[in-house]
């Protein structure tokens with residue numbers, strides 16, 4: 001066990017001694033990015049592993065004794081068990097991590113990372129989309145690199161919703177209460193063995209939250225949860241759901257995250273050197289840290305200066321309307337008790353987050369965070385340009401170009417998203433220790449030596465795996481009843497595992513333009529339905545349940561998918577989540593993304609696809625504007641700005657059809673070698689691997705955060721009053 005964790009895993013599984021450490025493995029998410037560790041569970045009972053949705057805790061609770069006994073009798077199983085646990089121990093206790101060897105002098109300077117959502121695994125529904133996946137991947141990589149890191153978020157007991165689609169294409173959302181006994185979350189207890197709690201003042205009451213801990217490799221993630229007896233029934237649901245409820249719910253949650261999060265770290269004995277706010281939701285942490293300093297005798301101005309010097313803020317939102325802000329009446333209601341404690345009056349306080357709009361003044365979380373941070377970044381180069389323009393008013397005496405917002409382009413955690421088969425392929429062709437060098441461009445030159453046949457075989461295997469998985473899901477849907485037969489076709493039963501397959505999966509926000517392909521329906525139908533060159537397109541994604549526009553978009557797609565003339569070649573898969581994302585980014589031929597530029601701050605799913613040798617076809621926006629080199633995939637439209645969205649959609653859709661018709665489809669079907677291999681296609685896949693992977697792995701990203709944003713703050717002389 002690592003001493004950094006406050007809690008240890010329970011051992012209520014009564015496993016045989018010989019393999020009892022499976023319980024420990026189940027409670028550390030390390031197994032989720034180590035496929036051989038995952039297989040220690042799966043191999044005992046593959047069907048139960050699927051049935052429990054890859055939840056090792058539930059799995060160990062339910063697995064038959066006879067199957068466990070069979071594993072204990074199996075010499076090969078035991079050999080693997082011993083080897084993997086030794087790897088796990090070595091990982092957890094490793095002293096020569098990148099961070100420890102590069103910056104030994106900074107090891108006692110913890111980095112606190114705050115995020116509203118964490119996408120760590122499909123069994124932990126505490127994420128909604130890209131922001132959460134990015135947070136989860138960031139934590140995993142911080143563990144791999146050995147950063148002194150601690151994360152803070154929410155334990156949403158009902159999580160994000162499960163999506164069902166009605167026959168008419170309407171999204172239905174259901175929330176399920178999570179059984180925390182079955183989740184890898186551990187209660188944090190105080191010396192008396194009672195739950196450790198913190199409290200935050202909301203209008204007329206104190207709301208308490210208890211703390212949960214998740215072990216992510218070497219990193220603890222702490223989650224706040226208000227579902228405890230001492231809270232009123234309505235306060236108990238404050239942390240029940242992610243992004244749900246009205247503005248009062250939202251400001252309450254954000255007060256809990258920001259203020260409660262700081263208090264939680266204090267209770268746990270942390271004195272972070274860096275406070276990283278991943279998006280503005282956690283910016284109230286600034287207030288709590290100020291309050292601490294003012295209570296210790298500092299003036300408001302001194303306190304702000306100290307607080308600012310250790311804050312890092314990452315913005316993800318390129319549109320003003322997407323930013324989190326509150327009307328001033330709400331600020332009066334929820335925060336008026338705070339400003340005296342900060343040594344401020346109302347106007348001074350409001351100035352911290354003031355955003356003057358056409359509708360009057362608002363209190364803006366990103367304004368608060370931007371003004372009170374030492375380091376500020378956007379998540380791609382274009383996004384930084386847009387952000388500098390958007391927030392120029394905060395630095396009126398500077399040129400737009402000099403607005404102090406830099407960019408660190410997003411990345412994805414390689415081991416989480418890479419298919420096991422691809423990993424074995426890289427083991428063979430990239431040489432020993434390649435994982436350690438994953439952000440080294442030179443290493444990836446070696447993919448050019450992978451024989452076409454070998455790469456094609458692995459890819460075909462992954463594609464078939466996706467097709468079988470989809471078919472099984474469709475079968476279950478049908479079996480459960482209450483669906484129209486056409487929904488089974490829409491769910492993908494007619495997919496052909498050999499046809500060119502395009503994936504499009506993401507949140508259904510209108511700017512993502514899932515319907516761009518449908519602008520010219522006849523042209524689309526012609527493109528997909530040629531007997532000799534069939535094309536299939538798999539859609540998936542959720543809309544925010546309160547967002548009618550997103551739900552209508554799903555409906556538009558779904559109605560089209562059901563059409564007889566689409567011939568079952570268009571598919572909509574329900575309930576997009578981490579698990580489905582993994583299947584899709586590993587198993588399709590092309591990953592399609594059609595955001596309305598410049599609204600895709602970065603995007604990350606295309607990077608996941610690229611790791612697996614899947615080609616990207618995407619708009620010149622976000623990360624793809626940096627990843628595309630003219631031949632490692634396809635770009636839609638140009639590197640140009642539009643003022644008229646209608647003209648933009650028209651031009652982009654035309655460009656997309658042309659790419660499909662003139663480049664992508666012929667490249668896949670026509671240019672086959674004598675042994676029926678798409679040689680030029682495979683060359684492009686290798687070129688994509690070579691040029692994209694080292695640049696867009698989470699390792700490059702976290703190193704960049706460390707070197708460009710965290711380190712300057714960590715090197716600051718630690719002030720005595722920073723507690």
Ligand SMILES: *Cc1c(COP(=O)(O)O)cnc(C)c1O
Nearest residue numbers: 129130506577578581603604605
């Ligand atoms: C990666 C991922 C996302 C984010 O994808 P984008 O391309 O950034 O839209 C959203 N949801 C899930 C489940 C993911 O795995």
